[in-house]
Amino acid sequence: MDALVKTPAVIAVDLDGTLTPTDTLHEAALCLLRDSPLNLLALPFWLMRGKAALKAQVAARAALDVTVLPYNLPLIAWLKDQRAAGAKIVLSTASDRRVAQAIADHLGVFDDVIASDGTTNNAGPNKRAALDARYGEGGYDYAGNSTSDMPVWAGARQAIVVNASAALARRAAGVTTVAKVFPGHAITPRQWRKLFRVHQWLKNLLQFVPLLAAHEAGNLHALATLLLAFVAFSLCASAVYMTNDLLDLESDRRHPSKRHRPFASAAVPIKLGVTLAPVCAVASLGLGLLVGRTFTVWLVFYFLLTCAYSLRLKRLALIDCLTLAALYTLRIIAGAAAVAITLSFWLLAFSVFIFLSLAFVKRYAELQLLAGAGNDHAHGRGYLVADAPVVQALGIAAGYAAVLVLALYLHGETVVTLYAQPELIWFAVPLMLFWVSWVWMKAHRGEMHDDPIVFALKDRASLVIAQLVALCFLLANQGLGG
Structure with a gap:
């Protein structure tokens, strides 16, 4: 149950994971990958100059559209009420100031912005120091979501815990009064299925078509081989779907139905997709090698063509549909290769x-x-x-x-x-x-x-x-x- 909230003079609000359930640095990096992939080669060199410099360089080059980001609407509604009651609302974030200011301008609920400036990374102790210097220790309430916010809560009058575990809420209560909790949401089984696009795996049954067309449906060895091929293609498809969804966030968020996809809605964090996609791709390749060398060649070609589709071809009228037709047909070709059947014209x-x-x-x-x-x-x-x-x-x-x-x-x-x-x-x-x-x-x-x-x-x-x-x-x- 929320503690009694007295309207404070200042409420400082974190951005990533709090005001928005996503991470704006991850979002900007994906924009950079989509629009200027060669710039990613410079990331390690930017990081050598510090996190704040990295964030500044990415923000300066990435075309991040903050108007379509997912936002924590219950939190924003509450902040508007507090502002109407006389509170000063401050966006205090480790994100670069360019991104933070754009979001503040878009939402219109913030009176001040404190953010990373290319030199100082406004996170953890640095964030607390900036807030203490401007408003005094204990002169602000703070809304955050992660363990990195613990130093800030320790200096705040009250804590507002957002999208965090019960364990973190208890830790926050150990250093200050927890005034309000905005609960988070775990990834549901349905979201996991949508993430892997399990329903799309049905398309990979096309690999069995050559066997049926050759009247070899009773060949148990061939059926077992195709089953392994089916799993390989399904994992490959999941890797590609994840990659496509990560690179297509802005377009999906503008789409009436695609905006509910796991990454677009931020129901699943971007960093999880960045980890799972290559894992699925490597597992797919391993299974493909078990099926056979020729099948693996077609599997790799399918993967490369889908990557080309995700990065560029889907943006070209007519070429996109021709590519989709080719991807469907490749499943049949790969199925024939898996069981050494010659396809007919x-x-x-x-x-x-x-x-x-x-x-x-x-x-x-x-x-x-x-x-x-x-x-x-x-x-x-x-x-x-x-x-x-x-x-x-x-x-x-x-x-x-x-x-x-x-x-x-x-x-x-x-x-x-x-x-x-x-x-x-x-x-x-x-x-x-x-x-x-x-x-x-x-x-x-x-x-x-x-x-x-x-x-x-x-x-x-x-x-x-x-x-x-x-x-x-x-x-x-x-x-x-x-």
């Missing part, structure tokens, strides 16, 4: 066109969502909202081209050697035409809320069509070997 052609259509669906759905929110362009992408009709036309054309490839395949000689009754597969053609049309109609209605692949795995009509198409191929296969 027909399967590759069908894959490229159908996945290109789905990539355009993904982008079209985003443009529709942005249009509904009143935006005129997609931040961090190369599209205007007005491009939606063109994206729709290109996507529908690609989807119908995929069905045309399927129809031409049924007219060729290869199908006769694989199926006893290939004419039964013709029923799959109108089913696929319906499904492509259905997906695009759902997108046009604004009902495509998920990734198209994930949507297909949840949508009842899509599941029924998938079962009917599979039935067509199974019936066509009857009689082989008899």
Whole structure:
């Protein structure tokens, strides 16, 4: 229970982890990595001059947009009430003054700013010394969140504990009166799943397609190999998704739904993602080597292409969708490499066109969502909202081209050697035409809320069509070997 709060003359407020649940230095460093990656080579040299110098150099070069940072809204509302009651609100932070002043100007709740200045790192004892010099020991209340705030609380009249553990609150109570507690939130299982994008792992089932197409589904050794390949690709995908989310924070925070992602909302700290992403990548590589050398080559190529997509290609109109289609198709190619199956031209052609259509669906759905929110362009992408009709036309054309490839395949000689009754597969053609049309109609209605692949795995009509198409191929296969 909060202690009785008497309105003090001054309330000093920490920034990182307190006013905002994120760390502004980490945010700025990611901006630097995204926009000027070569500058990161200078980080060790800046750090040799001290933390304050490092923060100043990063802040001077990083285009950090403080208007989209996540903020502790309950704390800000409380600070506004205290200010209205006569308190002076001070932002006292170890962040560089450029960042601190920009945030103070944006929020409009602070009367003064004390921050690192390129020479002195305003943290711990230095922060207390600055506050004591300006307001006198015991002449201020202090809101903080970490053990580095203990020296400041020891000199404060009262402590406001924000986003901290119960143990830290007890430690703060040992040096001063704890006037108010703003509880933190632990990472939930749902946020862990979103962090790793577990639902996106379903896409990696595409690696089993070559085995099914070659009528080798009963090969247990191949199935075991593909299972290992599936895990390798899933860990690789998680590493890439984390990296993409870290580099795309500002765009995600402007997006109606992506702003709830773990890093964008600061439900998961940036430093955790920076640690987990390379761990997943290394584990993926280790498993890939167990599968085989050729598979590992495709796995590494997939990783490099996804990195290129995250850093640059996703910002280029049309190129982004072509890259997404390639990434989907690479899963099939890697699956074939894992079990040494030669892919047919027909399967590759069908894959490229159908996945290109789905990539355009993904982008079209985003443009529709942005249009509904009143935006005129997609931040961090190369599209205007007005491009939606063109994206729709290109996507529908690609989807119908995929069905045309399927129809031409049924007219060729290869199908006769694989199926006893290939004419039964013709029923799959109108089913696929319906499904492509259905997906695009759902997108046009604004009902495509998920990734198209994930949507297909949840949508009842899509599941029924998938079962009917599979039935067509199974019936066509009857009689082989008899």
